[in-house]
Amino acid sequence: EDQVTQSPEALRLQEGESSSLNCSYTVSGLRGLFWYRQDPGKGPEFLFTLYSAGEEKEKERLKATLTKKESFLHITAPKPEDSATYLCAPYEDDKIIFGKGTRLHILP
């Protein structure tokens, strides 16, 4: 039973074309949700932590939002260097479960 579902699995955008990535979860007692970026051959790199519904966090071209059942990662006017896999990880206890990620490719 998947607790975390990320969509789409892969996304190709033209440079400057904004879009959103989705993370749906079935964790009941949510304590928080992490977003990470992973480049090929490297470990995930932390982006955001969200703790409660309605919360938003921004960093450069990225904005993360949280509702009771899902989180969105909005990317505005992306650049080729934003190409990576984006992972979300909601958690309710000490075990942090990651989704399979969205592979984002930004075409110049």
Add this chain to the structure above:
Amino acid sequence: NAGVMQNPRHLVRRRGQEARLRCSPMKGHSHVYWYRQLPEEGLKFMVYLQKENIIDESGMPKERFSAEFPKEGPSILRIQQVVRGDSAAYFCASSPRSGEKLFFGSGTQLSVL
């Protein structure tokens, strides 16, 4: 302050051999997590440890796999009698307290011949 250090970066083993993967957490971090990743797949939770204690090992196979985080020294993920299906990238992450963001190492790529 050095980040999470994993070694070796690449490890090649023949079927039936043992693999030992090491992880030194960031300074001041007493919580360590191990994850496994296959190509095009997400990170699969294996085990969560605090100093000298296994807190949650629900993601780790019952046989051949073990993990430890001694009072002194790195955390070790040990895989005995490796099989081809064990080939994967193994990532370690650490945090200073439960529920806080994880800092990841660069991973160990295990290849079983």
